[in-house]
Amino acid sequence: MTSTLVERPIPRMPTRRRARGLGTIVGSGLILAAVIVLSAANGAMPITLRETLHALSRGAQGHASLLEGVEAIAWNLRFPRVLMAALVGACLGSSGAAMQGLFRNPLADPYLLGVASGAALGATLAFSLSGHLEPAFSETPFEKGTFPSLVPLFSSVGAAGAVVTTLLLARAGAKSSTSSLLLSGVVVGGVLVSLTTYLMLRDADRLRAVFSWSLGNLASSSWSDLGHALPYAASGMGLLYAFARGLDALQLGEDTARTVGVRVGTLRAGVIAGASLATAAAVAFVGIIGFVGLVAPHAMRRIGAPHHRALLPASALGGATLLVLADLGARTVIRPAELPVGVVTTLIGGPFFLWLLRRGP
Amino acid sequence: MGPLSRSPVVRVFLVALVALAIGCQRDAGIAERTGAAPGSTSSAYPIEIRDDLGRTVSLPAEPRRIVSLLPSHTETLFALGVGARVVGVDDYSDDPPEAARLPRLGGLYDAHLEEIVSLEPDLVLVSEQARTEALERSGLTVWGGSARSFEDVFRVIQTIGRMLNRISEATRLSETIRKEVIAVEQRAAAGERVSVYYELDAAPYTVGPSSFVGVMLEKAGGDNVIPAGLGDFPRVSPELVIAGNPSVILGVPLADLVARPGWDRIAAVRDGRVYRLPPEESRLVVRPGPRIAEGMRVLARRLHPGDSP
Amino acid sequence: MTILLDAAHVDFSYGPRRVVCDVTLSLRSGEIVALIGPNGAGKTTVLKLLAGLLIPDVGRIGVSGSRPRTVAYLAQADELPSDWSVREVVELGRLPYVGLFRDLAPHDDRIVRDAMERAKVALLADRLVGTLSGGERQRVTLARALAQEPRVLLLDEPTAHLDLRHRVDLFSTLRAEAARGVGVVAVMHDLTFAAQADACVLLADGRLRAEGRPGDVLRPDLLSPIYETDLALLHAPDGRVVVVPGATKERAPWTRNQESL
Numbered sequence: 014m015t016s017t018l019v020e021r022p023i024p025r026m027p028t029r030r031r032a033r034g035l036g037t038i039v040g041s042g043l044i045l046a047a048v049i050v051l052s053a054a055n056g057a058m059p060i061t062l063r064e065t066l067h068a069l070s071r072g073a074q075g076h077a078s079l080l081e082g083v084e085a086i087a088w089n090l091r092f093p094r095v096l097m098a099a100l101v102g103a104c105l106g107s108s109g110a111a112m113q114g115l116f117r118n119p120l121a122d123p124y125l126l127g128v129a130s131g132a133a134l135g136a137t138l139a140f141s142l143s144g145h146l147e148p149a150f151s152e153t154p155f156e157k158g159t160f161p162s163l164v165p166l167f168s169s170v171g172a173a174g175a176v177v178t179t180l181l182l183a184r185a186g187a188k189s190s191t192s193s194l195l196l197s198g199v200v201v202g203g204v205l206v207s208l209t210t211y212l213m214l215r216d217a218d219r220l221r222a223v224f225s226w227s228l229g230n231l232a233s234s235s236w237s238d239l240g241h242a243l244p245y246a247a248s249g250m251g252l253l254y255a256f257a258r259g260l261d262a263l264q265l266g267e268d269t270a271r272t273v274g275v276r277v278g279t280l281r282a283g284v285i286a287g288a289s290l291a292t293a294a295a296v297a298f299v300g301i302i303g304f305v306g307l308v309a310p311h312a313m314r315r316i317g318a319p320h321h322r323a324l325l326p327a328s329a330l331g332g333a334t335l336l337v338l339a340d341l342g343a344r345t346v347i348r349p350a351e352l353p354v355g356v357v358t359t360l361i362g363g364p365f366f367l368w369l370l371r372r373g374p
Numbered sequence: 375m376g377p378l379s380r381s382p383v384v385r386v387f388l389v390a391l392v393a394l395a396i397g398c399q400r401d402a403g404i405a406e407r408t409g410a411a412p413g414s415t416s417s418a419y420p421i422e423i424r425d426d427l428g429r430t431v432s433l434p435a436e437p438r439r440i441v442s443l444l445p446s447h448t449e450t451l452f453a454l455g456v457g458a459r460v461v462g463v464d465d466y467s468d469d470p471p472e473a474a475r476l477p478r479l480g481g482l483y484d485a486h487l488e489e490i491v492s493l494e495p496d497l498v499l500v501s502e503q504a505r506t507e508a509l510e511r512s513g514l515t516v517w518g519g520s521a522r523s524f525e526d527v528f529r530v531i532q533t534i535g536r537m538l539n540r541i542s543e544a545t546r547l548s549e550t551i552r553k554e555v556i557a558v559e560q561r562a563a564a565g566e567r568v569s570v571y572y573e574l575d576a577a578p579y580t581v582g583p584s585s586f587v588g589v590m591l592e593k594a595g596g597d598n599v600i601p602a603g604l605g606d607f608p609r610v611s612p613e614l615v616i617a618g619n620p621s622v623i624l625g626v627p628l629a630d631l632v633a634r635p636g637w638d639r640i641a642a643v644r645d646g647r648v649y650r651l652p653p654e655e656s657r658l659v660v661r662p663g664p665r666i667a668e669g670m671r672v673l674a675r676r677l678h679p680g681d682s683p
Numbered sequence: 684m685t686i687l688l689d690a691a692h693v694d695f696s697y698g699p700r701r702v703v704c705d706v707t708l709s710l711r712s713g714e715i716v717a718l719i720g721p722n723g724a725g726k727t728t729v730l731k732l733l734a735g736l737l738i739p740d741v742g743r744i745g746v747s748g749s750r751p752r753t754v755a756y757l758a759q760a761d762e763l764p765s766d767w768s769v770r771e772v773v774e775l776g777r778l779p780y781v782g783l784f785r786d787l788a789p790h791d792d793r794i795v796r797d798a799m800e801r802a803k804v805a806l807l808a809d810r811l812v813g814t815l816s817g818g819e820r821q822r823v824t825l826a827r828a829l830a831q832e833p834r835v836l837l838l839d840e841p842t843a844h845l846d847l848r849h850r851v852d853l854f855s856t857l858r859a860e861a862a863r864g865v866g867v868v869a870v871m872h873d874l875t876f877a878a879q880a881d882a883c884v885l886l887a888d889g890r891l892r893a894e895g896r897p898g899d900v901l902r903p904d905l906l907s908p909i910y911e912t913d914l915a916l917l918h919a920p921d922g923r924v925v926v927v928p929g930a931t932k933e934r935a936p937w938t939r940n941q942e943s944l
Contacts, residue, residue: 057611086613089636117762214484225577225609232577232612235635258783262775265827266762268736273831274751274779319766349614350604 034327037317041330048334049099052341053091057349060087068092089235097234097242098340098354099333101299102309104246104291106332107325109306110313111253114260114321115284116191123292123306126198126285127175130205132296135171137212137223139163164226165241165297172293175201176285190281191267229302229355231340242294249291250329256283257321302355304362305332305339311369335362417539426502426519433515436539437497441479441490444520446663447499448473450531453547453664454540461493469657469665487512497537521662524589527551531664547664554667555593558674562595568677570596571620571642574607576630578615582606586662594673596622616640622677623648625656649676684711685747687835687866688733688754693742695728702728703739704889710835710866715857717877717897718870720886721910726870727759727839729886733868734837748834751779755828759839759870761820765813769823772812773799776830795830801856802826817844825856836860838869842876854879874901874914874926885909901926 054065060083068080068087080088108123116125124130142163179201183193213223259280262270267277295302309332310324317327336354339361343354421433441462442448448467451460457470462477464485477493480486482503490498491512498509501520509516517537521527528548535544570591572581581587583598585606591598599618600610612634621641623631628648631637642648651659651672658669689709695702703725710716710733718726731737732744734756746753755776763772776798777791787795799805802825812820821844828836836857842850854876857867861881871877883900885893887909893900901924903914910928917925 057613058617083617085639086616086636090613090616093635215481221579222575222577225575225579230577233634235633255783258778262778264762264764264767265772265775266758266760268731268734268758269756269762271736272734272751272754272756273775314766319764320771344611347604349601349611350608351611353609 034317034320034323037313037327038323038330041313041327041334045099045330045334045337048337049095052095052098052337053087055341056091056344057351058083058086060084060091065091093236093239094231094234095337095340097239097299098231098336100239100242100246101231101295101302102305102333102336103329104249104295104332105302105306105336106309106313106328106330107250107253108288108292109332110310110321110324110328111256111260111284111288112306113310114263114324115281115288116195117264118195119311120307122303123288123295124202124301124303126179126194126289127201127205128172128289128292129296129301130202130209131171131173131175131178132168132293133171133223133227133301134175134205134209134212135167135169136164136226136300137209138171139167140222140226141212141216165238169245169293169297171205172289172296175205176289180285225353226300227355228353229300229358231299231343231354232351234298238298242298245294246291249287249289249294250325252283252287252290254322254325256280256287257325260284260321300355302336302358304358304366305336308362308366308369309335311366315369315372417536417541419539421537423517423533423537425517427506429506429516429518431515431517431537433497433537435496437495437515437537439493439495439497440538441493441495441498442467443479443482443485443498443500443504445469445657446520446530446661447501447534449661449663449665450534451499451538454531454535454538454543456538456540459538461495462490485509490514499534522586523584524586524593524662524666527662527664527666530662551664551667555670558667558670559593562593562674562678565595565678567595567597568622569599569618569620570622570624570677571599571615571618573623573625576626577609578612579607579609580615582608587659590659590666590670591673594670595677596673612636621645621647624651624673624676626650647676651676684713686710687712687747688745688868690729690733690739690744691742693729693732693739693744695725695732695737695739702889703732705742706886706889706891707742708884708891708894710868712834712864712866713861714882715861715867715869715880716882716884717880718868718884718886719872719874719877719900720892723888724886725889726886728889730756730837730839730868730870733835746835749779752831753833754835754837755831755833757824757828757836757838757841759843761817761824763812763820763823765811767812768809769799769804769812769815769826770795770808772823773804773826773830776827779831794832798826798829801829801859803852803856818846818849821845822849822853825853829860834865836865836867836869838867840870840872842871842873850876874906874928875924877901878924878926897924 050065053069054060054062064084065087068084069092071077071080071084072088072092077088105123109121112121112123112125113119179194179197182197182201183190213220259270259275262273262275263277263280271277310328313324313327313331317323336358339357340354342361343352343357346352417436419433419435423431423433425431438459439461440451440456440459442451442460443464445464445467448460448463449469451457452470452473457472460473460476462479463473465478465481468474477489479490482501485504487508490509491514496515498514498516500506500509500516500518502518504518506516506518519530521530528551531548532544535541572587572591574580580600581598582600582605583592583602588598588606599615599620600608604610616636616639619641623640623642626648627650628643628646631643631648637643655672658665658672686709691707693706694704706729718729720726728737732739734754735744735746735750736756773795774787777787777795781787781791796805799808802822804819804822804826807815807819807823812823815823821841825841841853845853857869861867877883878897878901880897882895883897884891885900885905892909893905901916903916906914912928914929915927917927919925
């Protein structure tokens with residue numbers, strides 16, 4: 014019996030699965046590009062596709078100052094906003110995939126370790142301080158409106174601080190590292206949320222500002238914001254990609270991964286660092302947008318290969334597409350008024366996730 | 375009675391007497407409901423008044439110790455001349471200066487219940503958004519309401535006046551305010567309309583034309599770039615503001631707008647006609663109280679800087 | 684015969700609880716060692732110490748060569764993601780050679796194929812793991828371990844989910860590996876299979892109670908007190924031993940017909 018097995022040639026299947034992974038990435042990329050253009054061409058003000066493309070080509074050539082009217086709106090407002098949605102969606106999608114891989118839990122999302130709560134606390138502090146500091150600074154050059162821009166800085170610091178606190182707390186625990194991390198994340202998140210709520214209620218004037226920030230806001234995205242966010246987002250996602258194969262091995266169990274040569278401690282630290290970096294970059298400029306990080310990896314897993322070398326880029330592209338579409342919805346459903354994009358992702362994401370689950374593996 | 379009863383003069387006189395008697399009965403009924411004889415200037419206690427939450431508030435006697443938990447109510451109380459009776463105010467009541475010196479009793483969501491009770495007020499004025507059950511359970515008399523539109527301001531002033539036996543003062547106050555408002559409107563009508571955008575929050579949240587601030591802007595000579603139909607406090611697309619190209623922008627500092635993508639092309643930004651109202655001015659604009667005419671003057675000054683205030 | 688792996692006077696405690704106490708053993712090339720003992724004896728802990736997953740508190744564990752390329756470990760509980768194919772799981776065994784970034788070369792593909800054949804899962808190569816039975820998954824895990832080209836195989840309860848036929852197959856696979864010079868340490872509850880090993884190591888309460896050839900260790904007088912049950916050993920004509928729990932030579936109903944087995 015054994016001898017016949019040796020003689021029969023085994024068909025080379027790896028290409029099919031690997032090709033599927035590659036195909037998913039390329040396909041998602043193309044879809045994303047189309048969705049970006051579609052989204053840029055739609056919004057509160059009617060702008061034709063031709064005007065949109067004209068604005069794009071002019072702007073890309075550096076002639077942005079020559080644009081007038083709706084084309085100026087397209088280049089100055091629409092494109093940065095849509096591209097920021099794509100970047101943020103990519104960060105959330107890949108972080109979500111990495112967290113799901115690291116914790117081997119399909120319900121993990123980028124905000125697991127308290128990143129969102131930390132960012133919200135930082136932003137609330139920035140908003141509170143901006144009201145109080147302004148009168149004091151009104152005589153100085155600082156009056157030149159730097160205070161709303163404190164929000165990205167404060168929320169990044171808050172996000173990073175929350176993650177570090179979670180890690181330190183987890184180390185003190187006696188349980189296995191993964192459960193420790195999860196529990197600490199929940200505790201830290203809870204404490205930070207109460208602190209944030211307390212601050213918000215103390216300063217009722219800021220209540221709406223913080224609340225609307227926390228629901229996600231892409232409306233004020235500019236080219237310079239994009240430039241600031243890009244290095245952090247890219248480093249975070251790059252770091253995650255470096256650990257892709259390690260994440261694969263981790264799916265066999267921590268012990269097995271170790272014996273196959275994976276340094277699990279380094280893997281954990283690297284993935285958490287990368288995911289936190291990417292997520293903090295996203296949250297700092299745009300607020301807390303839910304569901305994208307949870308749903309995109311699940312959707313991409315069903316379409317393509319579950320290997321993280323394919324899954325991470327695919328989830329980034331899938332998350333980007335999801336958020337660009339959600340932002341399009343937020344801007345057009347009740348135009349010219351807008352919905353907070355976090356509301357749209359939850360309203361769409363919830364049923365979509367349910368549908369994914371019902372379809373089965 | 376004899377032959378006199380058949381005289382037409384007597385008959386008319388009797389009919390008039392009966393009519394007067396009936397009329398007085400009806401008036402007495404009104405007095406029971408509103409605590410005031412029509413055209414009279416004093417309230418007849420005890421009074422029952424409905425507040426904006428649909429509750430019935432009973433005042434057995436003229437209130438002597440009043441707590442106000444809304445800045446516009448505080449201003450109204452002082453404007454009606456009963457400021458001396460106010461024993462405590464909320465954290466934001468800073469107008470007039472005497473009010474600022476009173477004990478602070480918390481904000482919209484976190485009123486200091488025990489402190490309020492310890493002041494033993496016989497009337498507490500709150501906004502309709504406040505949670506009145508806790509206050510009532512402590513045995514206090516609570517009136518919940520506020521002006522939610524421009525016209526509503528006068529209704530609230532009258533109601534507070536009735537509760538405090540200051541009806542004539544309330545009427546006089548309302549008339550004064552109306553006269554000032556008309557004066558501002560006339561001056562605005564004499565000049566050109568100015569397109570304006572008023573921002574509440576950087577999201578951006580703004581005011582719709584039918585909101586309180588929206589009506590003030592309109593009367594002060596401004597044309598809101600935000601169309602009707604989006605609600606009173608809509609969150610809009612920045613594209614709408616850019617396309618509307620307002621000549622004046624209120625509520626944000628200029629430096630903030632320059633940083634926003636695409637906003638530097640707006641007429642108001644190019645001309646530098648962007649004003650963040652300082653606190654002493656913005657409170658006049660957003661509080662639906664006795665100083666709305668001053669608030670309108672603040673707005674008018676920004677819209678037409680060349681005119682005299 | 685080279686010593687591939689050895690442990691010298693190893694102690695290990697989980698917190699305050701001493702689980703392994705003064706254990707010494709060594710594994711030679713071509714040897715199959717059965718690690719036996721009752722539940723809680725510390726067998727899995729010893730295996731994890733040998734695998735390098737735990738660091739001994741006292742004592743030393745030596746490996747000849749770099750661990751990931753030398754020692755392959757198969758855990759007791761199998762954790763395989765259900766949406767992966769068998770081939771993809773086995774390919775992970777090549778990680779010690781391929782590293783985090785390189786793609787698999789044709790050489791690696793050959794080894795993967797070979798490993799799947801030896802573990803008898805070659806026909807399942809493109810099936811999704813979630814569609815396999817417990818026994819098939821066990822063999823997939825073995826294939827992954829073989830793809831590491833190990834010199835040492837450490838198996839924790841490898842026969843747990845296997846039916847009789849596949850237990851036999853597994854053992855013959857292990858024999859084939861031993862014949863190629865691989866050393867095997869397997870934790871076993873099935874004493875009948877332990878009897879087919881080259882050496883047995885008996886652990887109880889974290890201590891070494893006996894080690895040596897199966898005939899020397901699998902004695903009722905040694906095993907009964909440790910397993911706290913009666914047992915009888917029956918010898919088949921071809922020399923194989925069957926361990927029968929809950930029976931004594933006197934109480935076995937077939938004692939009279941012993942010779943005919």
